[in-house]
Amino acid sequence: xxxxxxxxxxxxxxxxxxxxxxxxxxxxxxxxxxxxxxxxxxxxxxxxxxxxxxxxxxxxxxxxxxxxxxxxxxxxxxxxxxxxxxxxxxxxxxxxxxxxxxxxxxxxxxxxxxxxxxxxxxxxxxxxxxxxxxxxxxxxxxxxxxxxxxxxxxxxxxxxxxxxxxxxxxxxxxxxxxxxxxxxxxxxxxxxxxxxxxxxxxxxxxxxxxxxxxxxxxxxxxxxxxxxxxxxxx
Numbered sequence: 361x362x363x364x365x366x367x368x369x370x371x372x373x374x375x376x377x378x379x380x381x382x383x384x385x386x387x388x389x390x391x392x393x394x395x396x397x398x399x400x401x402x403x404x405x406x407x408x409x410x411x412x413x414x415x416x417x418x419x420x421x422x423x424x425x426x427x428x429x430x431x432x433x434x435x436x437x438x439x440x441x442x443x444x445x446x447x448x449x450x451x452x453x454x455x456x457x458x459x460x461x462x463x464x465x466x467x468x469x470x471x472x473x474x475x476x477x478x479x480x481x482x483x484x485x486x487x488x489x490x491x492x493x494x495x496x497x498x499x500x501x502x503x504x505x506x507x508x509x510x511x512x513x514x515x516x517x518x519x520x521x522x523x524x525x526x527x528x529x530x531x532x533x534x535x536x537x538x539x540x541x542x543x544x545x546x547x548x549x550x551x552x553x554x555x556x557x558x559x560x561x562x563x564x565x566x567x568x569x570x571x572x573x574x575x576x577x578x579x580x581x582x583x584x585x586x587x588x589x590x591x592x593x594x
Contacts, residue, residue, distance in 0.1 A: 361587045363402070363403075363404060363583060363584040364404060364511065364512040364513050364583060364584075364585060365403075365404070365405060365512055366404075366405040366406075366407075366408075366479065366510065366511050366512050367404060367406060367407070367511055367513050367514070367515050367583055368407045368408070368409060368502050368505060368506045368509070368511045368513075368514050368515070369406060369407070369408045369409070369515045369517065369583075370408075370409050370410075370411070370486075370498070370499075370502050370515065370516045370517065370523060371392065371408065371409070371410045371411070371444075371517055371523055371573070372517070372518060372519065372573070372589075373410060373413040373414035373436065373437075374411070374413040374414050374415060374441055374519070374556060375382050375383060375388070375517065375518070375519055375573045375574075376388055376392070376410065376414060376440065377414035378560075379385070381414070382414055382415070382495075383415075384414070384440075384443055384510075384560060385416060386447065389443070389444055389447045390442070390447060390451065392453040392573075393444075393447050393448045393450075393453070394451065395454065395500070395577060395579040395583075396408075396446075396453070396484060396579060396580075396583075397451055397453055397590050398580045399579070399580055399584070400453065400482060400484065400582035402583075404584075405479040405480055405582045406484050406488070406583070407430075407475065407478065407479060407485040407487060407503040407505060407509060407511070408441075408444070408485070408487070408488040409437075409486075409487050409488075409498055409501055410437055410440040410441055410444060410486070410488070410498075411437065411440075411498045411506065412433045412434075412435075412436025412437040412439075412440060412498070413436075414436075414438040414440070415436035415439065415440075416429075416432050416433050417427040417433050418430070418433060420447075420518060425486060426494060426495070427495075428489075429517070430494035430495065431494065431509060432491045433490070434488075434490050434492070435489075436466065437488045437489060437490060437498060438457075438459060438466070438467065438488040438489055440488070441467075441486040441487075441488035441515065442457065442466060442467075442488075444486070445457055445486050446477070446482075448484055452497075452549075453467060453480070453483065453484055454481075454482065454483035454484070455478075455484045455485075455486060456468060456474075456475075456478045456484075456485055456486070457485075457486040457487075457488055458470040458471070458474070458475055458485060458486065458487050458488070459488050459489035459492070460485075460489050460490070460491060460492030461489060461492045462491070462585075466587075467488060467489075469569050470487070471579065472509065475487075475509060476509060479509070482488070482520055482585055484578060487501065487505045488501070489501075491504055495513040495557075496556065497551035497553075497554050497557070498554075499530045499554045499557035500553075500554065500556045500557045500560070502514060502557070503553065503556075503557040503560040503561055503566070504524070504560070506561075506564075506566050507560060507564045507566065511566060512568050513566065513568065513569055514561070514566060514567070514568045514569070515569050515571070515579070516552070516553070516565055516568055516569065516570045516571070516574065516581065516583075517571060517572075517573035517579060518570060518573060518579065519572070519573065519574070520540075520570075520572065520573070521536070521571060521572035521575065521588070521589050521591035522536045522537065522571065522572075522589035523536065523537050523540055523545070523549070523569050523570050523590040524536050524537070524550075524594065525537070525550075536590065537590045538591070539590065539591045539592075539593055540590060540591075540592055540593070541592070541593050542558060542561055542562045542568075542592055542593065542594050543562065545592055546558050546559070546562070552568060552570060552590075553568070556581065561592075562594055565594045566594060567591060567592060567593055567594050568591070569582055569587045569589060569590070569591050569592070570588065570589050570590045570591040570592065571587055571588055571590075573587030575588060587594050
């Protein structure tokens with residue numbers, strides 16, 4: 361498979377926390393930066409979305425309104441993008457963080473034209489704050505940006521090495537798919553991304569690739585179209 365021209369990479373907040381499971385693990389983020397830099401230098405246009413799970417996993421108490429809980433999650437993704445962006449810069453890359461709402465001087469308000477200018481110019485665009493609205497996940501956020509920016513693929517770097525027909529942590533005989541269609545993912549409720557994001561990918565024909573973040577050079581390989589995991593076709 362040929363490498364992608366323009367990709368959006370989804371990183372989980374928990375994965376970036378490393379063994380600590382919370383906050384940031386600098387060595388983990390530097391390794392991500394190294395691989396992304398190789399890809400950008402090879403001509404791949406890169407945008408990144410980061411989850412907020414290393415700080416906030418959603419509403420854990422009925423004392424907190426769902427809208428407010430989701431807003432806390434949006435802010436967690438912004439903190440993650442600011443940190444990771446700075447690590448990328450320390451490794452010699454140009455970056456810019458976009459949010460769907462004004463966030464002082466820390467980020468720029470999302471603009472398709474400005475984001476494409478960053479990505480086509482050899483920089484890395486970070487998309488923080490989700491969609492800017494409650495009840496939508498970062499899965500939906502990255503799919504929305506992928507549609508707007510006409511990305512070739514959404515790359516999902518996870519703590520698991522692909523899509524399985526059942527939970528491999530529970531079922532030792534779980535089967536990993538090399539490829540699977542998005543309609544089958546929806547029908548079997550395999551939860552690669554949430555339902556809203558799955559339907560958007562199907563409607564706009566954006567494939568996804570799921571692979572293990574912690575496998576050596578997995579991000580760099582995925583950005584060249586070499587997926588040791590699962591490709592979700594459309």
